[in-house]
Amino acid sequence: MFCPYCQHKETRVLETRFNKAGALRRRRHCTHCDTRFSTQEVVVHSMPHVQKKDGRKEPFNKEKLRKGIQSACLKRPVSLAQIEQIVDKISNYAAQNSKKEVKSEIIGHMLMTELKRLDDVAYVRFASVYRTFADVNEFVKSLSEPTDKSEGRR
Numbered sequence: 001m002f003c004p005y006c007q008h009k010e011t012r013v014l015e016t017r018f019n020k021a022g023a024l025r026r027r028r029h030c031t032h033c034d035t036r037f038s039t040q041e042v043v044v045h046s047m048p049h050v051q052k053k054d055g056r057k058e059p060f061n062k063e064k065l066r067k068g069i070q071s072a073c074l075k076r077p078v079s080l081a082q083i084e085q086i087v088d089k090i091s092n093y094a095a096q097n098s099k100k101e102v103k104s105e106i107i108g109h110m111l112m113t114e115l116k117r118l119d120d121v122a123y124v125r126f127a128s129v130y131r132t133f134a135d136v137n138e139f140v141k142s143l144s145e146p147t148d149k150s151e152g153r154r
Helices: 062-072 080-097 104-118 120-130 136-144 148-153
Strands: 011-018 024-030 036-041 049-051 057-059 101-103
Touching (some): 062 080, 080 104, 101 104, 104 120
Antiparallel strands (some): 011 024
């Protein structure tokens, strides 16, 4: 590890800890300029691309997923921790069960299932934007259907 102050390549590790995010944090000492500094090591996951309904492909974006959930849960009794759990669950699924691509429909169904368990109003808000409906009757009918379609695709 190079010293960030003098660029000397010999540094000593004084202490190693894991932080809450699972990163490895190391306190180091440069033997050349006698300064101390900290480094962090994190695992970098390669996320798949999302295949949209129209055939387009875009990189998986946790922030886009998080914003969609937050919009659906606006002014609802849903904590940020609950939102993060959903984001982590769907992100982990995408990373572990997809080689290069995951269909947006699978992500959408998973998200609808999680929102249905969490808050009915958030579920209805998301469903009204996620699905395209011809009329109100089709919308009402779809709300009464089970949402566990993604469970069978695993």
